[in-house]
Each structure stands twice: as C-alpha cells, then as structure tokens.
Amino acid sequence: MFLYYIALPFIAALLLSLFSRPHSKTFHPGWLVAIIPFVLFILFLTHSSGISEGQPLASLTNWIPSMGIQLSFYLDGLSLLFTLLITGIGFLVVLYSIFYLSKKENLINFYIYLLLFMGSMLGLVMSDNLFVLYTFWEFTSISSFLLIGFWSHRARSVYGALKSMMITVFGGLSMLGGFLLLWIATDTTSIREIISQKEELMASPLFTAILLLVLVGAFTKSAQFPFHTWLPDAMEAPTPVSAYLHSATMVKAGIYLVARLSLLFTGSDLFFLCVSGFGLVTLCWGSFMAVRQTDLKGILAFSTISQLGMIMAMLGFGSEAAIFAAVFHIFNHATFKGCLFMVAGIVDHETGTRDIRKLGGLMTFMPITATLAFFGTFSMAGFPLPIFNGFLSKEMFFDASLQTAAPSGLAKQAAPLFPYLAVLGSIFTFVYSMHLFFGTFRGKVQLDRLEKKPHEAPFGMLIPPFLLVCFIVVIGVLPNLINERLLAPAAGSIAGNPIHIHVAFWHGIKLPLIMSLIVVAAGALLSLFKRYWESIYLYLPGKLSADKAYQALLNSLLRGAKKTTSSYMTGSLSLYLAIIVLFLVCVTAGMMAATGGFAFSMADLSPVKWAEAITGFAMLLAAVATIFMKRRIAAVIVIGVVGYGLALLFVLFRAPDLALTQLIIETVTVVLFLLCFSHLPVMKPNSKPLRSKVADVLISLAAGTLITLVAISSHSSKWFQPISDYFVKTSYSLGGGKNIVNVILVDFRGLDTMFEITVLGLAALGIYGMIKIRLRKKGGMEQ
Amino acid sequence: MEILMCILGGALFAAGIYLLLQRQLLRIILGTALVSHGAHLLILTMGKLNRGAPPVLNEGIQHYTDPLPQALILTSIVISFGVTSFLLVLAYRAYQKNNTDMMDQLRGTEDE
Known part of the structure; x- marks a missing residue:
C-alpha cells in the first residue's frame, strides 16, 4: 500500500x-x-x-x-x-x-x-x-x-x-x-x-x-x-x-x-x-x-x-x-x-x-x-x-x-x-x-x-x-x-x-x-x-572556516589526481604497453601462485627428435637476431626464417594443412614486407636510454618466462578430457570429409570461419581505403 | 619435446614483446609477427605433439594427432596475416603523412 x-x-x-x-x-x-x-x-x-x-x-x-x-x-x-x-x-x-x-x-x-x-x-x-x-x-x-x-x-x-x-x-x-x-x-x-x-x-x-x-x-x-x-x-x-x-x-x-x-x-x-x-x-x-x-x-x-x-x-x-x-x-x-x-x-x-x-x-x-x-x-x-x-x-x-x-x-x-x-x-x-x-x-x-x-x-x-x-x-x-x-x-x-x-x-x-x-x-x-x-568576525572564523578547508581539500584532491594521472599517462605508447604487460604478468603469476596453478610434470612427453630440435634452435636464434638487425632487409629475412621454421615444425608435427597455409602466408608476408619496405624509413638504432632498455629486456623476459611456465603447467595438469575425439569420430559421418581439420573449419566451426573471412575483408577494405586516399590526394595536387 | 617447444614459444613471445616496446613502427610490426608465431606454436603444443598420424582419415589408422588446435591455428594464421598487412600499410601511410615512423613523434596533439 x-x-x-x-x-x-x-x-x-x-x-x-x-x-x-x-x-x-x-x-x-x-x-x-x-x-x-x-x-x-x-x-x-x-x-x-x-x-x-x-x-x-x-x-x-x-x-x-x-x-x-x-x-x-x-x-x-x-x-x-x-x-x-x-x-x-x-x-x-x-x-x-x-x-x-x-x-x-x-x-x-x-x-x-x-x-x-x-x-x-x-x-x-x-x-x-x-x-x-x-x-x-x-x-x-x-x-x-x-x-x-x-x-x-x-x-x-x-x-x-x-x-x-x-x-x-x-x-x-x-x-x-x-x-x-x-x-x-x-x-x-x-x-x-x-x-x-x-x-x-x-x-x-x-x-x-x-x-x-x-x-x-x-x-x-x-x-x-x-x-x-x-x-x-x-x-x-x-x-x-x-x-x-x-x-x-x-x-x-x-x-x-x-x-x-x-x-x-x-x-x-x-x-x-x-x-x-x-x-x-x-x-x-x-x-x-x-x-x-x-x-x-x-x-x-x-x-x-x-x-x-x-x-x-x-x-x-x-x-x-x-x-x-x-x-x-x-x-x-x-x-x-x-x-x-x-x-x-x-x-x-x-x-x-x-x-x-x-x-x-x-x-x-x-x-x-x-x-x-x-x-x-x-x-x-x-x-x-x-x-x-x-x-x-x-x-x-x-x-x-x-x-x-x-x-x-x-x-x-x-x-x-x-x-x-x-x-x-x-x-x-x-x-x-x-x-x-x-x-x-x-x-x-x-x-x-x-x-x-x-x-x-x-x-x-x-x-x-x-x-x-x-x-x-x-x-x-x-x-x-x-x-x-x-x-x-x-x-x-x-x-x-x-x-x-x-x-x-x-x-x-x-x-x-x-x-x-x-x-x-x-x-x-x-x-x-x-x-x-x-569586528570580532574579522578575526574569528578567518582561515579556520570549514569553507576554506573544503576548498583546500578539493584543490589538493584535484592536483593529486592530475599528478597521479600524468605520471603514467605520458602519451608514450611503449610505456602504456610496458605497464599493460607488466600488469598482466603480475596478475597472472600472482593468481597462479596463490591458487597453486603452477605445475611441472615430465610424464606423457613425446621423445626429443633431432630434426625438430635443430629447427627450433634455428628459430630461437633468428627470433633473437631480429632484435639486433640494423638493416630492414636483414630484419625481414630473419623474421622469414622464424616463419619458415614454424612451417617446417608444422610438417614435422604432422599438421600438413598448417604447413601449407603457413608456407603460403609467410611467402606473401615476406613479399609484402619487401614491397613496402622500400617506402618505409631505414631502421634506426634503438634510441632509448640504457635504463629503459634494461627495463624492456626485463619486462619481455618476465613475460616470456611466464608464458613458458603457463604452457608447461597447462601441459602438466589435466582437468578434463579433450573434445577432439568427437571430431575424429564424426568427421566423416556428420561432416562428410576425411580431412578432419578442414571439416572442423568449414562445418563444425563454420561460423568462426565466416567471421574470419569478415575480418580479412575488413582489413582488405582498410588497406584499400588507405591507399586510395593517397591516390586521390596526389591526383588533386597534380591538377 | 613439449617442454622444449614451450620454452621456444616463450622465447618467441619475449623477443616479440621486446620489439613491441620499441619506438620504431617497423620493429613493432615485426614484434606482432613474432608474438603470433609464438602463440601458434603454443596452441599446437597444447594438443600434444607427435601422437598418431596426420588428421586425415585413412583406413586402418586408429590414432590421429589432435585436429582441433590445428583448426584454431589455421584460423589464427590467416587473421594474423590480415593484421600484419594492415599494420604495414598503416605504417606506410603514417610515414607518408607525418614523415616519421617513430612512436614518440606520432603522439598527436596536446589536447587529444
């Protein structure tokens, strides 16, 4: 009521x-x-x-x-x-x-x-x-x-x-x-x-x-x-x-x-x-x-x-x-x-x-x-x-x-x-x-x-x-x-x-x-x-009034907030990225340590084979080398080594579709790099001061270590049965195809693939737009 | 082998993130490429390595390698290709317009 x-x-x-x-x-x-x-x-x-x-x-x-x-x-x-x-x-x-x-x-x-x-x-x-x-x-x-x-x-x-x-x-x-x-x-x-x-x-x-x-x-x-x-x-x-x-x-x-x-x-x-x-x-x-x-x-x-x-x-x-x-x-x-x-x-x-x-x-x-x-x-x-x-x-x-x-x-x-x-x-x-x-x-x-x-x-x-x-x-x-x-x-x-x-x-x-x-x-x-x-009022409230206190409090609050914000919102994207990565590392590592998520088990490993190990080692060297490359063409070639190495690993790990795709994509990417790079400025030496270089190294090492640890822990602990068996069993009967990966892509997870194509289409549109703008401007200037 | 691959994946990530933290746009693009390579490798490793035949159905074969990570990676490879090429053209355009590809000079205006 x-x-x-x-x-x-x-x-x-x-x-x-x-x-x-x-x-x-x-x-x-x-x-x-x-x-x-x-x-x-x-x-x-x-x-x-x-x-x-x-x-x-x-x-x-x-x-x-x-x-x-x-x-x-x-x-x-x-x-x-x-x-x-x-x-x-x-x-x-x-x-x-x-x-x-x-x-x-x-x-x-x-x-x-x-x-x-x-x-x-x-x-x-x-x-x-x-x-x-x-x-x-x-x-x-x-x-x-x-x-x-x-x-x-x-x-x-x-x-x-x-x-x-x-x-x-x-x-x-x-x-x-x-x-x-x-x-x-x-x-x-x-x-x-x-x-x-x-x-x-x-x-x-x-x-x-x-x-x-x-x-x-x-x-x-x-x-x-x-x-x-x-x-x-x-x-x-x-x-x-x-x-x-x-x-x-x-x-x-x-x-x-x-x-x-x-x-x-x-x-x-x-x-x-x-x-x-x-x-x-x-x-x-x-x-x-x-x-x-x-x-x-x-x-x-x-x-x-x-x-x-x-x-x-x-x-x-x-x-x-x-x-x-x-x-x-x-x-x-x-x-x-x-x-x-x-x-x-x-x-x-x-x-x-x-x-x-x-x-x-x-x-x-x-x-x-x-x-x-x-x-x-x-x-x-x-x-x-x-x-x-x-x-x-x-x-x-x-x-x-x-x-x-x-x-x-x-x-x-x-x-x-x-x-x-x-x-x-x-x-x-x-x-x-x-x-x-x-x-x-x-x-x-x-x-x-x-x-x-x-x-x-x-x-x-x-x-x-x-x-x-x-x-x-x-x-x-x-x-x-x-x-x-x-x-x-x-x-x-x-x-x-x-x-x-x-x-x-x-x-x-x-x-x-x-x-x-x-x-x-x-x-x-x-x-x-x-x-x-x-005349007593000239002296008594004076500076002691609550109004002044409120003003001072508000001003110092605003000043403090501004100071705090401008201490990290410097406009430097690499600083933002460093903060984001560091935060991610701290939260993930802290959470996993607190809940006992880290695990290491040597059981259920496949044996080490030489071909795979050597390929991996070459990739590792190439990845580290990209950092030190002083010339554009060298950098593109070295990153190509990583990409082709990955394709080789896909072959060795019995993923033929992946290997094929990776080979094609890597080739196209390298071509694209080579096409673009003559228009890009030369590689400049890393101009950061030594202190932030060291910080960058530490942050990236920490992130890499964490990712390795997460990967190993995930490999070492088994919480549930993988759902892959379902795909293996039903690939032919439901999807009508023998290549299981293909069936998953076009049938079981068809929507994913559709959106993937959408993303590619958007990227293509964006690229087209960016190049088109340039052409129009040039045309205008010529006129 | 899985452990080695985990370490390699982590190393690719570390190198990629280091490049991402640089000031030159070109290095940042290289960094994204390295990070996506690392991610693909790790996804593959999650599904266990070298267990059975390639995932193409064949008479008489009982064990196949896990097809699901492969399908995910396939999608991801294509997407990261899109991202890389978009970034490349973006860097190219940014350089054309601003005559620099250093991030600290591409900051934008004061009151942005």
Whole structure:
C-alpha cells in the first residue's frame, strides 16, 4: 500500500515529463502538481489515529529477494511526523512557487525535480530496509543537486549544487559502509530486526565503526559542524526549494536517521558525546556565524544549521524529555523556518535584493509580510510569550540540557558543560533573529539602493507563510493540540516506549525559565550594541572556516589526481604497453601462485627428435637476431626464417594443412614486407636510454618466462578430457570429409570461419581505403 | 619435446614483446609477427605433439594427432596475416603523412 503512496510523486513526475511542450502562457503547471502533496497529506493523516493508538502499519514487496532486500515500508509515529511535514510543507511550497516562479522559467523541469525529491524523501522516512533507505537517501542528494542548480546559467548555483552533492554523497557512502557493517554484524537488513538485536550489537567489535560511519552520513546530510559548509552555498536554489529542502525536510534526514537508530545506539558513551557534542558546537557556531551574514537567505542558512545542531544535541541527550523536545522542535522549526524562507523570498521578489545592508524600513511598505516575519523571527528567537511555539520547545531544550541521560564516565563529566553551551548558542540565536527582523523591516528606508519600489506581495504568495504562522500561534497557545496525535507517538517510536509529556507555558520560576530570561537579556544587549563587537568576525572564523578547508581539500584532491594521472599517462605508447604487460604478468603469476596453478610434470612427453630440435634452435636464434638487425632487409629475412621454421615444425608435427597455409602466408608476408619496405624509413638504432632498455629486456623476459611456465603447467595438469575425439569420430559421418581439420573449419566451426573471412575483408577494405586516399590526394595536387 | 617447444614459444613471445616496446613502427610490426608465431606454436603444443598420424582419415589408422588446435591455428594464421598487412600499410601511410615512423613523434596533439 505504501509503495503506491511513494510511487505517486514519481509517477506524477513521469507524466509531467510527457507534457514538456513549450510553456503555456495562461496555465501554471504548479496548480496540477499541488494536488499530489495535498492528496498524500490527507492520506497520511487518515492513518494518524491508528498510529497514535500504537498500531504501526507496514507493507512489503520483494525487490531483490536473492539478497534479502525487500521494499519494506513501515509507518510509525516518527515516520508519520516526517511524512506529514514532507507532504504538508510540500503542498505549501508548491503553492508558494506558483506565485514565485514566473511562467517563463522551465517550470516542467522544476516540478519534476521537486516531485522526485518528494517521492525519495517519503521513501526515505518510511523504509524499514537499510539498503532501500540508502537508495532513497542518495535520491534526495541527486534531486537536491538538480534543484540547487536549477538556475544553471549562474556559476554560483552550479558551484553550490556540486558542493552539496560532493559533501552529502561522501556522507552517503560512509553511511553505506556503516550499513554494510550492520548487515554483516546482524545478518539482517530490516531496521526493526536490527534494533531487536541491540544487545549482541553493542558487544560486537564492529560497533564503534558502525556508529561513526553512520553518524558521518547523518552529520553531512544535516549540515552539522564541520560539514555544514554546503548549506549556505545551497541557498543559490530558488527560494521555494530552500524553504522546502534546506530547512524543513531534506536536512532533517540526518536527524531522522539518528532518531531512527538512536534506540540502537543509546547507552553508548561515544554516541552521547558525538551527537550531543557536535550538535551543541553546531548550534553555537551556526548561530554565531548567522549574525555575520548580510544575505537574508545566508542568515537563514546558518540559522538552520544552528537549529539542526540543537535538535541533534537533544537526540544525543537521550532522556525522555529531550527526545520529546527534539520531536517538538522538528515540528516547530519546520513551521517558523518555512515561514521565514517564504518571507525572505517575498522580500527578494518585491524589492529585488536580499542584502540586509540595502534593506530596512519595509514595515510601512509591506505590513502583512512584516507581521508574518515578526511571528517567525520571535518564535525562532524563543521569545517568552505564549504565542510562540519556538519558546516552548526552546525551554524544553534548556530543561533537557540540565538533565541529560549521560551513560557513564567521560560523558558524565562533559554533561555539566551542556547548559552553558545551550545558553550561549541561544543568545546568538536571539541576536540574529532580531537582526533579521529589525534590519529588514525597521530602521531607515534606502529606496535608492533597491532595484524596484517595494510593495506588498500578491495575495497568493502570502497564504502559505500565513498558514505556517497560524501553526506558530495556535501551537504556542494550545501546545497540546497535536501532542497526543502526533508528537507523543513520534517520541515514543524514537525512545522505544510510550512518552507522554504535557507541554505547558508556565512551570513556575525554575532554572529553564531563568535561562530563557538570560538569553533574552543578553541577546537584547548584544543586539543593541552590535556595532561595537562586530569586528570580532574579522578575526574569528578567518582561515579556520570549514569553507576554506573544503576548498583546500578539493584543490589538493584535484592536483593529486592530475599528478597521479600524468605520471603514467605520458602519451608514450611503449610505456602504456610496458605497464599493460607488466600488469598482466603480475596478475597472472600472482593468481597462479596463490591458487597453486603452477605445475611441472615430465610424464606423457613425446621423445626429443633431432630434426625438430635443430629447427627450433634455428628459430630461437633468428627470433633473437631480429632484435639486433640494423638493416630492414636483414630484419625481414630473419623474421622469414622464424616463419619458415614454424612451417617446417608444422610438417614435422604432422599438421600438413598448417604447413601449407603457413608456407603460403609467410611467402606473401615476406613479399609484402619487401614491397613496402622500400617506402618505409631505414631502421634506426634503438634510441632509448640504457635504463629503459634494461627495463624492456626485463619486462619481455618476465613475460616470456611466464608464458613458458603457463604452457608447461597447462601441459602438466589435466582437468578434463579433450573434445577432439568427437571430431575424429564424426568427421566423416556428420561432416562428410576425411580431412578432419578442414571439416572442423568449414562445418563444425563454420561460423568462426565466416567471421574470419569478415575480418580479412575488413582489413582488405582498410588497406584499400588507405591507399586510395593517397591516390586521390596526389591526383588533386597534380591538377 | 613439449617442454622444449614451450620454452621456444616463450622465447618467441619475449623477443616479440621486446620489439613491441620499441619506438620504431617497423620493429613493432615485426614484434606482432613474432608474438603470433609464438602463440601458434603454443596452441599446437597444447594438443600434444607427435601422437598418431596426420588428421586425415585413412583406413586402418586408429590414432590421429589432435585436429582441433590445428583448426584454431589455421584460423589464427590467416587473421594474423590480415593484421600484419594492415599494420604495414598503416605504417606506410603514417610515414607518408607525418614523415616519421617513430612512436614518440606520432603522439598527436596536446589536447587529444
């Protein structure tokens, strides 16, 4: 059943691609596309009552049965929360894009990419199979790449798309490594079955490697420090894409992965330290860097990084309250950040710039947008009023940071630091939120620096952010509205047992409230006196930024690859040949030595006869002599000796047909050589330096020795009966001929002979062509 | 005898490969000829040497030498003749056009 849900966006994308005729002037395809997420949203919503009662749904289809890989989908509380976000925000984003993207854009492509992304994301959050999950994971990376690079004529878009792809696919591969180890350790690919084997896995020596590899995957996708550097560059995407992928859904895939597997990893010191530690560092660094940005979307990008760090940290804390707060914040973040991205898009759309230094005082021009932004930013800042959902989850975060579920040892010692980091990160969050709102909508108007005269956005563009603001306020006022239906089941499926927490605005004067007040006070002070301490940004990220590290790494990688390639791709064919021969010798010799292929047996040999031995010896001398010949004619004669010697051997070894053919061919070849050679340049002495001469000798000797050894081994070991007896027996009865070799050629293996003739014909055509070209050119010159 | 022939085949290969590694096109062509001679000899040796009469059916003869390698070699001789003559004309044409038959001077352009 879920297979169809997931297939729906893919099928829609396929159908859409059929309609890729030139854009129509009257109809925006977004209206059609919007139906898909809406229908899916309703469908998923109908399952919510069953799931909140603790009845997860599953569906299963065989995909690669030989490897135990099934399209196994599973809908529990956690998946349901994500599917609702994906389809719900997806619907609003499509709606928003209808007004944001003009009909002149390549809309069909845009919506195909968007639908592909939606389908992959749904598959990702519902997969119960590791490898199916991985497949969808990479699909989201690819569709994100396509969406970021949608305006492919801009160099920055292409750069951002490539960067996000490189980093997330690198993480994806690392995650695949972790999944393979998980598979090896547990012998199952089903996530639910793996979690049921937690005890054995914790004791497994692979546990640390699995944990680290999987976390690298999650951290790259969710833009955790130091992998966060792709997210700000991904803001080159059209704003609906940023709102959808890079704040509400895709970047939460890493969070989802950690949440999904946290049952497996909880209790491990390493998990606690890594996830909480990196989460808090990301929270602080992201919010600190956000204050510095001048681009509205840049601020939002770093803000997203920091908020993702906060959610990650809560998953790391591991206590029930923390997990519930994480789920709550996943939802709240999607509402206020989605809204703010749409607001940033509106400002961009109506003023022509997103540079906060040029903006200001827009409140008077666009009051509705400003109101929406007010709710978004103040909710993000965690302002303590009961109309902002962001405050509720922020306070639960403070509460959780005070009572972590640190397993033991080092983790217990690190845990007391966490509340300080949480407050520090939140102070900067407050500062950039205020900066974002007041910098854009209050202060002095600079009309001369704007590209167009600002005015309020069209009605349709305001509806999606307005709906999100409704959520902000309604959840702020009535936080328990979605609690039992949505949040509690999601938190329950992360923790493995039901979690029921009543969300309330007022808890009395307790430590979390005091922390919130400190944040507001310190944040307000820092905002007011921002220009006095801003110069710190000149020194602090400096050369230490992750962006610079990425650049340096990429450059050295490219340089290294170029160096390696040019070290052997010199353009010298004889070097290539030497490498090929050497490789062949090493692989064959190594393989035969490893499998015991070399054999030597003196049994079953025919006696040595003088005539044969002398002929062979003459051939040997002639073959060696070809190397030293200084004149063309001598070389041709000496090679003729080898050929005629071979013909003589054929006679002695009772192969009359071969002898005849060899004699004729050899004669023709020698004639051909003699015909050609007067046109060829004289033999030049071997001009190679001594060192490469020695290398050539060694390589050819090694190859010759190996071939001798292979021949002797093949002669000395008998694995099966030769099939020649069949030909001897049936040559006359089936082929009607007494010369067995001839019968084989024209009858039993007739097809071979036909293709042989084809090859000869092609060679003849080639020769004819090459000579003909010359004639024509000469003729042309004479004219 | 088989062992001796194996050694001879290996020697033909060694000489042929050495010639293949040279810079002059003419020597490379000679090298291919030597390598194919070596291959033919080895194929023949694989089928055992001097066991019975030539593979032409005759009354009263029970044992024939293995006909299958001979059929394979026959095909191969003809093919290698085609290859050698093609290479010869190619070398001739390359020399006509570029005025050299040294491989290191026939490298092509930089951005190839």
